[in-house]
Amino acid sequence: MTSSDVECMECWNDGPPKEAIVDFVERVTREGGPDYVPPAERIAAFDNDGTLWCEFPMQVQVFFALAEVKRLAAQDPSLLQKPAFKAMVDGDLKALASLPKKEVFEPAFATHAGMTVEEFHENAQRWLAQAKHPTLKQPFTQGAYLPQCELLTYLRVNGFKTYIVTGGGVEFVRVVAEELYGIPPEQVIGSSTKMKLDTVDGKTVLRKLPELASFDDRDEKVVNIALHIGRRPIFAFGNSDGDLAMIRYTLGGDGPRMAWYLHHDDAEREFAYDRDFKLSPLREGLDRAAEYGIGMVSMKNDWREVFAR
Known part of the structure; x- marks a missing residue:
């Protein structure tokens, strides 16, 4: 691990997850190496709620x-x-x-x-x-996880294209994605409602309808990755069973691949929850992560900081 790598992920504690991520990135970016992946194929897909920002007690x-x-x-x-x-x-x-x-x-x-x-x-x-979080008493926009923002930057510096693939409403997440994570709106995939084209004062506008078009969760995440990205990610990060299909799809391709779950086990700095969180449970993913080849990041042990101060 080089000094520049440490600086890029300074809110990550030294340990197996950080070392594995840096090793993976070094391998896939080393031209002429056996695991080299061309920049066009360096796609990283991240869930949003509970993966990039706080989702508890509700998204x-x-x-x-x-x-x-x-x-x-x-x-x-x-x-x-x-x-x-x-x-x-x-x-x-x-x-x-x-x-x-x-x-x-x-x-x-x-x-x-x-x-x-x-x-x-x-x-x-x-x-x-x-609007502020009811228990953290900070604006929701300050609920982004600083280590994940560092990871997104680190990946992009090394030629990755970072996407959000979320069950949240795509238009809502697009409002904050660029400012919080450096991810432009065209690289946000999420749940959507149907829309219609309308004309107002001679100008065409898109008007939202009260009808679901796509609920971007579980298997639908993979469908929408294929529709909107057209490439299978080589890196994925989630935190619930709703992300499991996306993670397994990522790991199921050829060549070097990596996927992680964020485990919310830090009741002191954030919240501790997993299988019993009804809105976004982590059950199968928690029980079978090792079997599926998914790494587990402990918020408590692997992160030096959680939120920006």
């Missing part, structure tokens, strides 16, 4: 939807007759977990139905500018 976009649903319900109290709307207003995660996924997504769709993409971006930016 950031769920907090955003909660705030928007309360606003809508105040305007139209009849919405509270729908179980998912009522559960969101009450903050009842147990009730939400018991409902069909389509019903749970209905309130989130309702909050931006009819908006143009630009209007949705402005709405999300306004909320993010003032």
Whole structure:
């Protein structure tokens, strides 16, 4: 490991994960070496919620939807007759977990139905500018993991193209991805609603519809990687079973490959959770990581810092 490598990942403690990552990057970038991978094929895919920024006790976009649903319900109290709307207003995660996924997504769709993409971006930016995590007491935008930001930079310095492949709404994540992670909007893949082309004052705009187009989780992550990237990643990072298909797809290709899970085991600096987190559990991935060839990064042991101070 060279001194420049250490400087690039200074928030990572020295140990097996950091050493393995640096060794992998050195091997795939060494021209003439047996594991050399051309820059065009150096694709790295990262989940977002719980992998690049804090997702506990709920994903950031769920907090955003909660705030928007309360606003809508105040305007139209009849919405509270729908179980998912009522559960969101009450903050009842147990009730939400018991409902069909389509019903749970209905309130989130309702909050931006009819908006143009630009209007949705402005709405999300306004909320993010003032919203804070309920227990960390810091803006959600300060919830990005500093070691992961360093890793993304390190990969890009070494010719990798970094993508976000998230179950979160693609337009919501695009609002913050470039500022927080250095990942441009065209390299964000996520869940999406259907849209229609409209004309306003002679200008064409895209307007969001209250109907799911793609829920980018589990197997759908792999489908969308094929649709939007067109190359199989050689490096992947996730934190839940929702990322397992993407990770196994990454590891299933030819040549050198690497994939990691982030294990949330640091109750002091962040949160400790895995298999019992209903919104994003890590069960199969936790139990079978070694069998599948997936590395495990301990937030508690492998990271010197979690958030930027």
